[in-house]
Structure formats: structure tokens, C-alpha cells
Amino acid sequence: MARRYFGTDGIRGLANGEKLTPELAMKVGMAAGLKFVNGDHRNRVVIGKDTRRSGYMIESALTAGFTAVGMDVYLLGPMPTPAVAMLTRSLRADLGVMISASHNPFDDNGIKLFRHDGYKLSDALEDDIEQLMDSNMLGQLSVGRDIGRAHRDEAAQTRYIEYAKRTMPKGVDLSGLRVVLDCANGAAYKVAPTALWELGAEVFVIGNEPDGFNINDKVGSTAPEALIAKVKELRADIGIALDGDADRVIIVDEKGEIVDGDQFMAVIAQSWHARGELKGGGLVATVMSNLGLERYLGGIGLSLERTQVGDRYVLEAMRAKGFNVGGEQSGHIILSDFTTTGDGLIAGLQLLAVAKQAGRAVSEICKRFDKVPQLLQSVRYKEGKPLEHKLVQQAIKESQARLGDTGRLVIRPSGTEPVIRVMAESDDEGLVLAVVSEIAATIKKVA
Structure with missing residues (x-):
């Protein structure tokens, strides 16, 4: 089943673009909250973010979603992704959320979810959340005293x-x-x-x-x-x-x-x-x-x-x-x-x-080894599946034979954009350049 929202690392996209909107963020909060509320204690979620302007908007929408289904929210403010994972465990939270698009430009943003133990959610759990997001959750909202609270955690950074x-190893400092x-x-x-x-x-x-x-x-x-x-x-x-x-x-x-x-x-x-x-x-x-x-x-x-x-x-x-x-x-x-x-x-x-x-x-x-000559080229295409074309498959087969046992060839499509990555490495730098150039040219030709 094709996924509508989650990609290889959470949800990511242009803030207020086609996918990542306040409405979607609130649905994520409601759906993830419903998935992790178990009723035997006051459930809690921690939310961290990076410094993008859109983080405030997404944080507020997520908070509305989580509190609407009865989860208490602990807002960490600007905090590294690994810190959110650690604090999810440390604070005995049921769920952790990081609002970030990592190394992307400021106008993108994203939502990453962590389990109670600090590990990212499995594909299966993300699929369950997607199904809830597309369902009518209004009948499952908390009311009255059961609505969650939001707290600002001032001690999180410390x-x-x-x-x-x-x-750090015992007895070692950086003086x-x-x-x-x-x-x-x-x-x-x-x-x-x-x-x-x-x-x-x-x-x-x-x-x-x-x-x-x-x-x-x-x-x-x-x-x-x-x-x-x-x-x-x-x-x-x-x-x-x-x-x-x-x-x-x-x-x-x-x-x-x-x-x-x-x-x-x-x-x-x-x-x-x-x-x-x-x-x-x-x-x-x-x-x-x-x-x-x-x-x-x-x-x-x-x-x-x-x-x-x-x-x-x-x-x-x-x-x-x-x-x-x-x-x-x-x-x-x-x-x-x-x-x-x-x-x-x-x-x-x-x-x-x-x-x-x-x-x-x-x-x-840090100079532990000499790098083997390696070249990576990204080839953009408009549509179709160029890697399945017989000319591309033939070029790949011939290149692998030329590299033999002393080199490597890695061809992979990007998971986020219409791009094919072509990487080769070998002790023969000229051979690496020739192999990558030939495969890239063939992909461009058929695409």
C-alpha cells in the first residue's frame, strides 16, 4: 500500500505546501496520540524542534492534536534530534516528536516520531498512524478533565x-x-x-x-x-x-x-x-x-x-x-x-x-587510511523507470565487468526525488571516471 504522508525518515516537505500544513500536523498529533494512549497512566509526549520559523506553527498544531486526545505535552524548545530521543526515555514519555527538516533549507520542515525507548517508529506503526489520520477521529477526542495539558520544560537543555x-571517558576533559x-x-x-x-x-x-x-x-x-x-x-x-x-x-x-x-x-x-x-x-x-x-x-x-x-x-x-x-x-x-x-x-x-x-x-x-578513488554523480530524469531499460542494464553489466573484483559499483534511485545516484570506486581513478560517465550518459539518453 502506497504511503501518503510518511517517507523514509518521518514526514517532510515545504511548510504550508501541499503536504505539511497545520491541519496535517494536528492530525498527526491526534492519530499518534490515540495510537500510544493506553489508559493505565497519564500519557505524555515530548516535542522538540530546530530553529525554523515554521516550527512554532507546527509545534502548536501538534500540541493541539495531542492534548485533544488526552496526552500531556512537554515542550522542549530548540533541541537536537538525538536529545529528543534521549529525553523521551529519560522523562518516561510514551512518545517523542522532533520538528525538523535536518539539513534542508529553512522553508522545509518535518515531523519525526520516537517510541518510548527513543527508537524511531517502525514502518508498521507509521502505517497505523496514517490510517488513523484518514479516519474520523472526532468521536475519540477527550473531553473535560481528560483533555491534556501543555508544559514548557525549562530543564531539558541542562x-x-x-x-x-x-x-566522555572517565578522567578526560578538553582543557x-x-x-x-x-x-x-x-x-x-x-x-x-x-x-x-x-x-x-x-x-x-x-x-x-x-x-x-x-x-x-x-x-x-x-x-x-x-x-x-x-x-x-x-x-x-x-x-x-x-x-x-x-x-x-x-x-x-x-x-x-x-x-x-x-x-x-x-x-x-x-x-x-x-x-x-x-x-x-x-x-x-x-x-x-x-x-x-x-x-x-x-x-x-x-x-x-x-x-x-x-x-x-x-x-x-x-x-x-x-x-x-x-x-x-x-x-x-x-x-x-x-x-x-x-x-x-x-x-x-x-x-x-x-x-x-x-x-x-x-x-x-584522523588519517587512518587512504581513500580509494570514488565518484558519485546524480542523474535527474523526468519520468519512467530508466534503470529497467535494457541499454542501462547493459551499461551497468559492462561496467561491473570492467571494475572486476578490485572495485565497486552502486546504482540507486533517490527515495525523495527523481534522481538516480551512480557511484563507482576503484584503485584506477581513470576507470572510475569512465564508468560513471558512461552509465550517467546512458541513463540521460533513455530518460
């Missing part, structure tokens, strides 16, 4: 800051480190600088002046140029860039070089393995992670478990097979000893701890 600080932090004008603009400063770092912050419209605008993990410039200007030891809802992190070393998620995961995996804290005998990453990571892990006796693209699939594999480190090349780092989703701040703290304990420069710590 609770998350203290939690993040406690993830003596000069850190540039880019908060993307997003959800972590208050909590992240405070946590780093309280741990002893000298903190220089950019992207911490949100105005409702500048989230992810030339700042954050998807636009690291400002961070690179500031690290060089201040001769800092490290730069840390979060995205709009702070579940993603990108590192810049003291030379101004970007450290992507693959190198990041290699650092954490090796460090935890040396301390006897790595579980699963390796880590989980997606098909997009570089072949160099796989070779590095194999060289130190660790494995790489690959999944399809998406942090939810990484987490599913981690839980199913007992891993505690996983993530994506783009900077979603999941450390399940501490979090139930990607957490940019906590991941950054773990890397800072490694650097501090080693007493070495970040550029030395």
Missing part, C-alpha cells in the same frame, strides 16, 4: 548537556584544546557550545545566531567552507560542524582538511577495539562508504557490515547483529552505547577524547 558530558564549533544556526546552537565549554575547551562558535530563516545557510555540515576558514584563521586544533538538527557531524582538522564519516568511524572503531569496548567485531556502514575503510578494518582484524543508504538501516543492522558503532559517510555517526540515533555532539566528543588522550594532532589521529 539534562541533555549533562548527559552528553557523561559520555587545552581550541575548538571551532559550527552549529548551522540550528537546534544545537545553545547546548553544544555549553557542553564543550563546560568540559574545558576553548570554544569559538559560528552559526549560532538563528533568525528562523538562516538554518543551514552557508553554515553547518553540508557547507563547511566557513568552518574551514575559521579554523585556519584562529589556528584551532579542530573544527566541528553540525547540521540543522545536530544528528550529523563533520570534522575539520587543524590544517583545514575535512574528515568525513568514514575516517571518523575508523578512529572510533580502532580506539574502542583497543580498549575492549567495541562490540560486534567491527562496524556497520552503508554501501556508500569507501572501500578504503573496509580494507583498513580488515587490516586490524575488524569487519564492515554494509546496509542500504539511510541511518535507520544502519541502526537496524547494529541492533540485529550486536554492533555498537555505525554510521554514514555523510556524518551520521551512531554510537549505540550512548544514543538511539545519530548524535553529532556526542560523536564529536568521542573523537576529541581520542585526540586528547593520544596527545597528537587531529590530522594524525
